[in-house]
Amino acid sequence: MDRFVDLVVSAVLLAGLYATMAYGLGLIYGVLRVVNLAHGGVIMVGAYMGWILHGWLGLDPYLAIPLVVGATFLLGVVTYRVLVRHLPRGAAGGPASLLLLFGVWLVLRNAAYLLFSGNDQTIRTAYSTRAIPLLGSYVSVNRLAVLAIAVVTPVALHLLLKRTYLGRAIRAVAQNADSCTLVGIDVERIYTITFGLGTALAGLAGLLSATIFSFNPGFGSGELLKSFVVVVLGGLGSVFGTGIAALVLAVVEVFAILVLPSYLTAAVGFVMLVLVLVFRPGGLFGQRVLG
Amino acid sequence: MSIRNNRRPYAPLLLAIAALAVAAALPGAAAAADKDKILIGATLPLTGAEARVGGFFKEGYDLAFEQVNKAGGLEVGGKKLPVQFLLLDDTSTQASAVSLADRLVNSDRVDFLLGTYASHLVEAQSTVAEQNRVPYVNGGGGATKIYKRKFKYLFGLISPVELLGGTLMQWIDEQQKAGKLPKPAKIALVWENTAHGKDFRKGISDFSQKSGGAYPILVDESFELNARDFGALLGKVKAAGVDLFLVDAHLPDYITMHRQYVANGMCHKVVSYGARGGEKDAVQALGQENVNCVLSGVWWSAQLGTRPGPSQEFVKAFKAKYGGREPEWFQALAYESARVLFTAIQQAGKVDREAVRAKLAAMKVPSLLPGGTVEFKAEFGQQAQNSFVLQQNQPDGASPIIFPKDVASAAGVAPNPRCAK
Numbered sequence: 244m245d246r247f248v249d250l251v252v253s254a255v256l257l258a259g260l261y262a263t264m265a266y267g268l269g270l271i272y273g274v275l276r277v278v279n280l281a282h283g284g285v286i287m288v289g290a291y292m293g294w295i296l297h298g299w300l301g302l303d304p305y306l307a308i309p310l311v312v313g314a315t316f317l318l319g320v321v322t323y324r325v326l327v328r329h330l331p332r333g334a335a336g337g338p339a340s341l342l343l344l345f346g347v348w349l350v351l352r353n354a355a356y357l358l359f360s361g362n363d364q365t366i367r368t369a370y371s372t373r374a375i376p377l378l379g380s381y382v383s384v385n386r387l388a389v390l391a392i393a394v395v396t397p398v399a400l401h402l403l404l405k406r407t408y409l410g411r412a413i414r415a416v417a418q419n420a421d422s423c424t425l426v427g428i429d430v431e432r433i434y435t436i437t438f439g440l441g442t443a444l445a446g447l448a449g450l451l452s453a454t455i456f457s458f459n460p461g462f463g464s465g466e467l468l469k470s471f472v473v474v475v476l477g478g479l480g481s482v483f484g485t486g487i488a489a490l491v492l493a494v495v496e497v498f499a500i501l502v503l504p505s506y507l508t509a510a511v512g513f514v515m516l517v518l519v520l521v522f523r524p525g526g527l528f529g530q531r532v533l534g
Numbered sequence: 535m536s537i538r539n540n541r542r543p544y545a546p547l548l549l550a551i552a553a554l555a556v557a558a559a560l561p562g563a564a565a566a567a568d569k570d571k572i573l574i575g576a577t578l579p580l581t582g583a584e585a586r587v588g589g590f591f592k593e594g595y596d597l598a599f600e601q602v603n604k605a606g607g608l609e610v611g612g613k614k615l616p617v618q619f620l621l622l623d624d625t626s627t628q629a630s631a632v633s634l635a636d637r638l639v640n641s642d643r644v645d646f647l648l649g650t651y652a653s654h655l656v657e658a659q660s661t662v663a664e665q666n667r668v669p670y671v672n673g674g675g676g677a678t679k680i681y682k683r684k685f686k687y688l689f690g691l692i693s694p695v696e697l698l699g700g701t702l703m704q705w706i707d708e709q710q711k712a713g714k715l716p717k718p719a720k721i722a723l724v725w726e727n728t729a730h731g732k733d734f735r736k737g738i739s740d741f742s743q744k745s746g747g748a749y750p751i752l753v754d755e756s757f758e759l760n761a762r763d764f765g766a767l768l769g770k771v772k773a774a775g776v777d778l779f780l781v782d783a784h785l786p787d788y789i790t791m792h793r794q795y796v797a798n799g800m801c802h803k804v805v806s807y808g809a810r811g812g813e814k815d816a817v818q819a820l821g822q823e824n825v826n827c828v829l830s831g832v833w834w835s836a837q838l839g840t841r842p843g844p845s846q847e848f849v850k851a852f853k854a855k856y857g858g859r860e861p862e863w864f865q866a867l868a869y870e871s872a873r874v875l876f877t878a879i880q881q882a883g884k885v886d887r888e889a890v891r892a893k894l895a896a897m898k899v900p901s902l903l904p905g906g907t908v909e910f911k912a913e914f915g916q917q918a919q920n921s922f923v924l925q926q927n928q929p930d931g932a933s934p935i936i937f938p939k940d941v942a943s944a945a946g947v948a949p950n951p952r953c954a955k
Contacts, residue, residue: 246773253765260762361585361626363786365819372824374797383797455793456762457786457819461583465760500766505755506727508766 259390262489267444283463284351289449319442355460478526575644582626594868673867677729681915699737734782803949812933
């Protein structure tokens with residue numbers, strides 16, 4: 244029973260991490276139909292920002308969230324205005340956007356190597372190794388905080404999309420950008436803000452990951468892969484689907500250890516990805532437009 | 535008669551062609567006589583994922599070349615020849631390591647090669663050396679599979695990681711015999727799914743099998759590099775109720791796993807993460823109180839320099855060159871690789887690849903490595919088999935050597951006192 248509780252706790256905490264990493268990727272694809280390969284690079288940038296703010300200014304990583312989110316939002320806006328908006332829209336822009344954003348990732352990574360070298364860095368706070376007992380198991384305070392943010396983020400996104408003019412405009416653009424132009428919505432502005440939001444969510448994921456893992460300029464590639472799996476499982480464009488897919492992936496990976504060697508558990512997610520693409524190409528929860 | 539006379543003019547020509555062919559087949563021998571310097575090439579990962587350690591290796595190489603050139607060069611065939619070092623950046627990638635080694639040999643015409651760092655790079659690059667018959671001495675490729683290919687021109691100073699597992703078990707066995715650890719002592723063996731991890735696993739498993747049931751392995755699990763969650767794996771270890779938690783991990787996984795280990799409230803009588811343990815980065819990331827008593831095995835430690843001998847001379851020279859900074863095993867292995875190659879060249883008495891290869895294969899010379907001598911036995915694929923030194927983290931931040939006894943500066947602690955709390 245203890246073992247079962249341990250595994251459930253592990254799965255839920257891991258789901259929080261996966262979901263946080265995937266929201267930004269899902270949002271950008273849902274609206275712009277662009278696969279943001281720079282997502283992994285921005286996760287790395289978020290981690291280094293948190294490290295700098297903590298190491299140099301003594302700022303707690305959770306208090307640094309507004310600064311990191313703000314800075315990566317601006318990074319996203321600049322990337323969109325300078326680079327992404329020049330890409331052709333629709334299917335024609337697919338390969339071009341992949342190449343362009345992969346290039347952005349390489350630039351970010353190599354800039355980080357120049358600035359910070361390849362050394363592994365970590366953020367250590369007073370609560371880095373602290374845990375609270377729960378149902379006979381122990382729950383890391385850090386991972387619990389990540390889970391809480393992973394739950395709050397889609398709720399906030401949902402409220403933004405459903406209750407605000409900006410959100411309604413984003414959903415409308417995601418559904419039909421041409422019609423939006425006819426009714427006076429500034430589509431380019433919406434794209435810019437959405438790309439900024441998605442990038443900011445990647446920065447947030449990087450900051451939160453940095454409180455748990457060590458990182459170096461190569462950080463983010465594994466996170467990008469997991470994000471892809473989660474976004475595709477959840478159904479492209481579905482915010483809550485992303486959260487639930489993260490939970491499904493985490494549960495499957497964690498419980499796989501009961502029947503598989505530990506090193507194979509990470510591959511389970513990719514097997515699921517292939518199965519979903521073959522049998523349910525729209526994702527486990529169907530393809531939606533930011534529902 | 536006339537036929538005979540017509541044939542004679544061709545004989546000297548044929549002899550000349552044969553002589554030229556022989557000379558072309560032996561470029562080293564032909565070139566050695568008029569050498570005015572010795573050219574040694576190497577690549578290192580000065581950028582990319584292994585840049586940090588690549589920089590450390592460069593420091594070791596630079597020191598060795600500086601010392602030998604300050605002394606006027608290497609004495610070869612009765613005269614001193616300066617040694618020029620040609621170093622290129624392989625960017626931590628196999629493709630660059632291979633293509634640049636090819637360039638060093640066939641375009642820059644280096645006489646000998648020193649190795650790069652990291653097993654996967656050495657494995658790929660040493661093939662170029664073997665194909666071109668260039669002696670290749672390295673201190674950065676420890677995986678046994680590199681040497682199982684039985685290359686003739688490849689020499690490795692870095693002992694296999696399975697010896698690390700074996701050394702750990704020897705110390706643990708001493709503690710068990712002293713009654714400090716239970717008998718049998720149950721083991722959780724967790725290893726990264728790489729050649730490094732597999733070698734570590736073999737060292738522990740072999741010892742366990744020969745122990746007659748004194749060390750049963752209850753958990754034997756591997757994990758992927760840079761894993762994001764060890765919750766399920768640690769849960770399995772916890773459920774098994776083992777005494778010894780023996781892991782082989784690189785620094786990022788050590789930090790991630792040990793953070794979860796501590797947060798899960800876990801504690802074992804002996805904890806080791808293989809070669810990891812007392813690094814400054816790890817202590818900063820995990821906190822001194824959480825890494826106390828963690829055992830680690832390394833190929834060399836600056837503490838070996840407290841006694842007179844090659845290690846002391848190296849530490850003194852390194853500190854003088856690098857502003858008082860203490861060297862780690864990376865710099866020591868690089869320095870020693872260069873020094874061993876220099877020794878072989880001098881012993882050969884000529885700048886000849888075959889002669890130097892033969893001297894390296896037969897070498898047994900004093901060394902700064904644990905054990906005090908270095909040799910490259912053919913039965914191990916010319917990989918050195920020097921023992922490891924075990925260190926254990928102390929509450930005051932020090933990591934003294936605790937094993938082998940002849941170089942130990944403190945007694946090891948077992949069982950871990952933290953578990954009693």
